[in-house]
Amino acid sequence: xxxxxxxxxxxxxxxxxxxxxxxxxxxxxxxxxxxxxxxxxxxxxxxxxxxxxxxxxxxxxxxxxxxxxxxxxxxxxxxxxxxxxxxxx
Amino acid sequence: xxxxxxxxxxxxxxxxxxxxxxxxxxxxxxxxxxxxxxxxxxxxxxxxxxxxxxxxxxxxxxxxxxxxxxxxxxxxxxxxxxxxxxxxxxxxxxxxxxxxxxxxxxxxxxxxxxxxxxxxxxxxxxxxxxxxxxxxxxxxxxxxxxxxxxxxxxxxxxxxxxxxxxxxxxxxxxxxxxxxxxxxxxxxxxxxxxxxxxxxxxxxxxxxxxxxxxxxxxxxxxxxxxxxxxxxxxxxxxxxxxxxxxxxxxxxxxxxxxxxxxxxxxxxxxxxxxxxxxxxxxxxxxxxxxxxxxxxxxxxxxxxxxxxxxxxxxxxxxxxxxxxxxxxxxxxxxxxxxxxxxxxxxxxxxxxxxxxxxxxxxxxxxxxxxxxxxxxxxxxxxxxxxxxxxxxxxxxxxxxxxxxxx
Numbered sequence: 001x002x003x004x005x006x007x008x009x010x011x012x013x014x015x016x017x018x019x020x021x022x023x024x025x026x027x028x029x030x031x032x033x034x035x036x037x038x039x040x041x042x043x044x045x046x047x048x049x050x051x052x053x054x055x056x057x058x059x060x061x062x063x064x065x066x067x068x069x070x071x072x073x074x075x076x077x078x079x080x081x082x083x084x085x086x087x088x089x
Numbered sequence: 090x091x092x093x094x095x096x097x098x099x100x101x102x103x104x105x106x107x108x109x110x111x112x113x114x115x116x117x118x119x120x121x122x123x124x125x126x127x128x129x130x131x132x133x134x135x136x137x138x139x140x141x142x143x144x145x146x147x148x149x150x151x152x153x154x155x156x157x158x159x160x161x162x163x164x165x166x167x168x169x170x171x172x173x174x175x176x177x178x179x180x181x182x183x184x185x186x187x188x189x190x191x192x193x194x195x196x197x198x199x200x201x202x203x204x205x206x207x208x209x210x211x212x213x214x215x216x217x218x219x220x221x222x223x224x225x226x227x228x229x230x231x232x233x234x235x236x237x238x239x240x241x242x243x244x245x246x247x248x249x250x251x252x253x254x255x256x257x258x259x260x261x262x263x264x265x266x267x268x269x270x271x272x273x274x275x276x277x278x279x280x281x282x283x284x285x286x287x288x289x290x291x292x293x294x295x296x297x298x299x300x301x302x303x304x305x306x307x308x309x310x311x312x313x314x315x316x317x318x319x320x321x322x323x324x325x326x327x328x329x330x331x332x333x334x335x336x337x338x339x340x341x342x343x344x345x346x347x348x349x350x351x352x353x354x355x356x357x358x359x360x361x362x363x364x365x366x367x368x369x370x371x372x373x374x375x376x377x378x379x380x381x382x383x384x385x386x387x388x389x390x391x392x393x394x395x396x397x398x399x400x401x402x403x404x405x406x407x408x409x410x411x412x413x414x415x416x417x418x419x420x421x422x423x424x425x426x427x428x429x430x431x432x433x434x435x436x437x438x439x440x441x442x443x444x445x446x447x448x449x450x451x452x453x454x455x456x457x458x459x460x461x462x463x464x465x466x467x468x469x470x471x472x473x474x475x476x477x478x479x480x481x482x483x484x485x486x487x488x489x490x491x492x493x494x495x
Contacts, residue, residue, distance in 0.1 A: 048354055051295055067297040 010084050014061075018079055021056045025049055035077045057083055064089075096269045097492055099336040100179025100324030101432045102171035102280070105419045106142040106317055109152075109170075111178050114429075115436045117418065118444040119465050124419050125303055125315060131206065131287040136294060138301040142317030142420025143285050156240045162201030162227045163284035165236040167320035167425070172237040172278050179324040179336060181276075183241050189275040189330075192247045193234045194264045195322075196257025196281035197424035200230030200250075203286040233282050237322075247274070255386070255421070256477035257281050258321060258428030259485035263345040265325050266487075275330050281428035282320035289423065290316050296355065298390050304421070306387035306414035306446050307394050307460040309453035314388045317420025321428030323435070328492075339435040343472070343488040344373030350482035357393055358482050362400035365484040369474070370404075373488035377405045380488075381470045382443055384430045386478040387414025387460075388421055397478065398456040411466070412458040417447045427477030427485065434473040434489045443468045 010018075023030050026043045039045035039053075050070050057079070058065055063086035072078045103110065106124025107117030116122075124142035133139035144167070149158035152170035161169060172193075176186065204224045211219050234248040247268070251260045258281030265277030283289075293299050293314060300313040331338055346368030350361025370377065386397055401409045415433050416422075422429055433444055442465050449462035475487045 046353075047356075048296075051297075055295060 008084050009087050010080055014083075015080060017060065018057065018083060019076060021060060022053055022076060022079065025052045025056060033076060036075050038075050040074065053079070061087060063087060093270050094272060095328035096266050096325055096342045097328050097331050098323050098325055098339045098342065098435045099331050100175040100181065101339065101435060102174030102178065102322040103319070103429060103432055104144055104147060104167045104171050105319040105422070105429060106144050107418055109147060110174050111432070111436070114432065115440065118415065118433055118436065119442055121445045121447045121463060121465060122418055123303070123447060124317065128285065128290070130203070130285045138299070139290070140302060141285055141290065141315050142422070144319055153240060155242070156236065159223070160227060161236055162204045162232065164197065164199070164201055164203070164282045164320070165227065165232045167284065167318070168195055168233045168282035168322070169236045169240045171280060171282065171320035171322040172240065175278065175322040175324045181324065186241055186276060187243055190245050190273070191243060191276040191278070192265055192268045192274045193237045193243070194249045194251060194261040194277065194279045195233040195237070196251045196253060196259070196261035196428060197230055197233055197283055198252070198254045198257060199283050199286060199289055199423060200233065200252065201228040201284070202288050203284045204228045206287045237278060253483050253485070254479035254481070255423055255426055256479035256483050256485040257424040258426055258431060259345065259475060259477040259487050260347065262323060262325070262342070262428065262431050262487055263347065263485060266342045266345060269325055269327055275327055277325040278322055279325060279428070280320060280322035281424040281426070283318055283423035283425050285316055285318040300389060303448045304389040304417050305448045305450065306385065306389040306417050307398070307412070307453055307456045307458055308449050309451040311389045311391065311394060311453070313390050314416065315420040317422040319419065319422045319425045319429060321425050321432045323428070323431060338492040340438040340489045341492045343375060343490045345369050345485060345487040346372050347485050349484070352482045355480050357396040357478055359396050359399040359403065361482045362397060362478060362484055363403045365486050366400060366404045366474070366476070369486035369488055375472055375488050379472050380405070380410050380474050382410055382437065382468065382473045383412040384434050384473065384475045385412050385414045386476045387412070387416055387446070389414070389416060393478065394453070395455050397476065398458055401458065409458060411443055411461050413444055413446045413461045415444050418444070427475060430475050431487060431489070434475050438470045438473055438489060438491050441467060441469060443470070
């Protein structure tokens with residue numbers, strides 16, 4: 001979960017973009033979400049919202065994210081890590 | 090209930106990837122034929138895998154007599170053709186149908202979404218002014234049933250298209266059953282139709298539910314569905330009408346149950362399915378131990394098959410009857426699925442065999458069902474149950490029986 005720190009290709013702008021996407025899909029205000037607040041437990045997300053987030057990230061960043069990664073995309077920190085890896089791939 | 094009439098199936102029409110017409114469909118079921126092939130309906134570039142069960146040898150002019158096929162979308166062509174096949178099979182002329190109070194009910198998941206694919210593509214690529222009016226005119230899902238009415242020139246008729254997704258075929262058959270049973274109509278043409286389209290494939294692909302190669306219901310290694318297409322139509326009439334004209338009777342419709350649990354947008358709910366099966370049994374006057382075969386919804390996804398099996402065991406105990414899924418052969422034909430499996434149930438009862446669940450390699454103890462793997466089985470079937478489960482927990486179960494004089 002701390003993979004995004006040392007070798008990250010994610011800059012602040014991309015992180016903001018990711019946060020916007022997540023907030024838009026979960027229908028929450030950016031102030032409500034933290035890097036570690038849980039989409040499902042804290043923000044009422046379900047599996048369909050998770051797939052929406054995955055699809056939006058793929059389109060926005062022109063990347064491919066394996067569906068198996070959904071289990072890691074449980075909060076912003078997890079999403080940053082998954083997108084980071086996909087961008088480097 | 091003294092006026093309740095018995096309802097029998099006297100004709101079948103089937104447009105499927107394993108055969109056109111009832112004889113070819115029945116032969117395909119018996120042989121365990123597979124309709125799987127790479128999808129050609131749309132450009133599949135960008136998908137890691139894109140197999141489907143497409144109908145490739147369908148020529149609308151060979152079946153449709155009065156309507157210009159250009160005025161019908163692909164699903165409506167299937168619908169009208171299947172109705173034509175069913176009437177021919179029932180040995181009913183257009184005049185016979187016109188002379189009776191009748192009902193046409195067709196179920197669908199996507200209506201004419203193939204045309205919608207094309208319309209949206211034109212709009213996105215070239216702008217709204219380039220949308221083809223001929224396509225726009227034919228996209229209404231109501232055309233699936235009204236197309237049959239127009240083809241046959243019916244006037245004393247109710248036409249309804251029931252859009253309850255993957256359980257829609259059973260909904261449509263149940264609707265017609267009620268109308269014949271209570272005497273509102275003497276004849277009902279009921280079933281379902283859908284055409285393979287990019288939207289549906291992409292949706293299921295996105296959900297991670299499309300199998301990479303083949304559909305393996307109740308198999309330990311199952312990986313999902315394959316999208317399919319086609320139409321199934323049943324001719325149903327009152328027993329009195331069938332006997333009076335000396336019609337061949339495939340099977341009797343005993344009753345059905347509908348139950349929407351609205352538990353989750355896409356995940357099936359075991360208890361909701363159980364409730365629907367029990368409602369169907371009560372409506373049909375059938376006990377679980379009377380059922381000789383279950384034609385399952387059996388999509389081949391991890392979630393469906395284990396959940397449906399759980400519901401079946403809740404109702405039937407530890408030794409349920411053989412439970413098969415013809416989706417292994419014809420794919421998931423969406424709104425046509427339970428109409429085609431209704432036709433398969435009627436054929437199984439009439440011809441004394443159980444269609445196999447093909448592509449089977451490994452028994453899944455979590456499902457724990459006898460899915461009649463790979464080879465059809467000779468069987469004396471008196472009562473057969475047809476499950477249909479849709480997104481939203483919108484479920485419909487029908488019971489069919491061998492026709493016997495009382």
